[in-house]
Amino acid sequence: MTSVSEGPFGRSAVSSVTPGAPRTTPRAAPRTTSGAALRTALRTDDGVRIEAVYEPGAVEGPSFDGTAEGAADVTAIVLAHGFTGSVDRPAVRRAAGVFAGRAAVVTFSFRGHGGSDGRSTVGDREVRDLAAAVAWARSLGHRRVVTVGFSMGGSVVLRHGALYAERPEERADAVVAVSAPARWFYRGTAPMRRVHWLVTRPTGRLVGRYGLRTRIDSEQWDPVPLPPVEAARRIAPAPLLIVHGDRDAYFPLDHPRSLAEAAGEGAELWLEPGMGHAENAADENVLTRIADWAVTA
Template sequence: MHTTKDPGQLDSVTVVPPNVTPVTSVSHDAVTLHGLHLTSSPSVTDLAFVVGHGFTNHVRKPFVLRVLERFARHGGVVALDFRGHGRSHGLSTVGNDEVHDLAAGVSLARDLGYRRVVTVGFSMGASIALRHAALHDERPAAVAAVSTPSRWWVRDTVAMRRVHWLLEQPHGRLAARALGVRLGPPWRITPPSPLEVVHRIAPTPLLIVHGEEDHYFGPAHARALHRAAGGGGELWLEPRIRHAESAMTPALVDRIATWLDHRSTDEGSR
């Protein structure tokens, strides 16, 4: 049995671990970002997955790294710590300015020579991936959003009430720093939510993946985004799956990677 923090055993066959190289990039608004480039074969530069982690996570957390390593079976992986997280500089804006960070990851993947670049985000990273695909000039070849909120200010679960305590209360902000997150000031202007912009992602292929047992954002968020996409996206509601990277199984990562690979080709996007 797998716990929610463990994607489980990879397979019974021998697998060569990917090459993992530290990378650095700078966002459009001049924030230095540190992360990892994973590849099973340095000579293969067809497909890259640019992965955006969730709030309080970073790319070297064991359960995040296991997800990155699984994606690396299907292509190259570029994953940067979002600002205010891990080894990156700057202060977290909890999804607003982090669109620049994901764009920096996409640019880095292209600079590394990858022909097709797709994005996949988890939780906060999923909201960032949706807004990047909808609003940024250099769009990915396909995008997957896993465990994404559809809107801001969600307080209808115990888990999200804890998150808002971290964000809004003085003691909470100190606790966030203890968790490794350096928070910026509250938003002065509320950015458009994923629900408000998801219709702009088409014709870029869009996959929305959500656990039926997600304890942060219920499945209604995924259904609302799927409706708002106007038929331009595909929805997977996964039984017995909870929230974001810590809930991922090897099989689910493989399915997402295969979907992104197929749909990012000229033939698969038709």
């Protein structure tokens, strides 16, 4: 296929992450929350504080001093939400709850979202946030970590899978991209034109800040990050699953098909009948099947 360099989320951001960037060191200030969950703050390698939650799932008797009894043999799923989401949004908590029936789960808010610091770069520097969350999961004892991203988060897990493959503490052992774009600056649907207005216009960024609790960077990408379709080519030998609804109003089916074609034999493609866009549209059946794939791939 012919690779293209267009894509979804408009221009926001600052310089892109490259494979030579300094490794992320999560610096946690943990406090326990209800039940066995742990809420903490991570620090990315560029100094942004990221809120995160760990749910041990199948792990019994965790101790939150950097180890967890039995964690080494339990898969950890790191969930990367979509644009304007956050760790506490109902759709994210619902997905995390389903995943926790099969694995330990780390959820977090991308920079500029929810209670995290910084400003959203709409998929560029967010790979640093994901790297911090993956490193935290490994620091809790999990030898196998799978990233699952929705929409913007789907583009982030693809780029992270390509850029961090050689970093043992921050890499993903398998990648799941749900409702992800294949290319940047895509404006072919009405919802994506609204997203571009939100990201590129001062009034839109005010709506994002005060209406959606999302603080968006006003700077353009320089350089433009690695496109998701190019990232998909580089993820193998790690397994890759691409999930997309046939009623997705944001990205039509040429996006997941382009990603799968780029990845070649290293990817599975699920086109879900009746499913719309991202974590809000993924029902329990889809989420359970994703979790089952994550722990067995």
